[in-house]
Amino acid sequence: MLYLVTGGSGSGKSEYAENLAVRLRERLGSEAGRLYYVATMYSYDKECDERIARHRLMRRDKGFSTIECYCDISRVRAGRKDVLLLECMSNLLANEMYLPEGGIKDRGDKAEEQLEEIVMKPLLELAKQAGELVVVTNEVFSDGVRYDPESEKYRALLGKVNAMLAAQAAAVTEAVFTIPVVHKGEELLCGL
């Protein structure tokens, strides 16, 4: 099943998502497969390196194996009882749009088709393959700022993919200053 976790910067969404993945794996019991962290952050500089190091430290003792995947999520494979945490959609989308090997190069109407083809379809496939898939995304939509067209396109696509993921997800949670606010699937998250 697919789980979506969103939240603003510093909201605690990563920690919530990590713990959710760990507990989802525990719930699978003795049959549980492996716990994977699908890391999408491409390091451009020292600040990225530090951020990556902080996240590695945060999940160090939780039992994750890390799979690095900046682009083309269709390369990731999972076993039927594996639990995957993908962090995060906002990086993956930026990579697909801005890295040379990215697959979302159109800035017009075709961009949404590419989004569906390059990101949504493989992700849903992965969710079907795996025991559980948790996707972390980002809340960047309520500052009232009108950005340049390129940034607005990015925001539009991120909003789109978030809504598509939420529609398919079994549960959707927003982290608000570390408090999980559940928007969908409360019953599924009970006891987790």
Next chain:
Amino acid sequence: MIFIIGGAYQGKTSFAEKNFSDTHKIINHYQEEIRLQMKEGKEPLEEAKRLLLSEDKLVIICDEVGSGLVPVDAFERAYREQVGRVGGYLVGQAEQVIRVICGIGKNIKP
């Protein structure tokens, strides 16, 4: 009146069209109406009152725009404040307020 709010690109329009297009008149991007009214020297709160008197079965969709840094530009500052104030008024008048995030609508009033 039903008031639908949320951040940009959250699927507010699809949500409104899916649920209310048969029964209500939908007014979208109300934050832009407010901007326009201010540009024209009109009083957004008065305009909102007039709008509610003009039609009964209304859905008003408005972006939440208040969670960024205070804009340096004076007009942008006033605009953002007005969207908040008018939004507060509309919430007071609305029979139902729905907040949309990731395409999911959640009742926050009643």
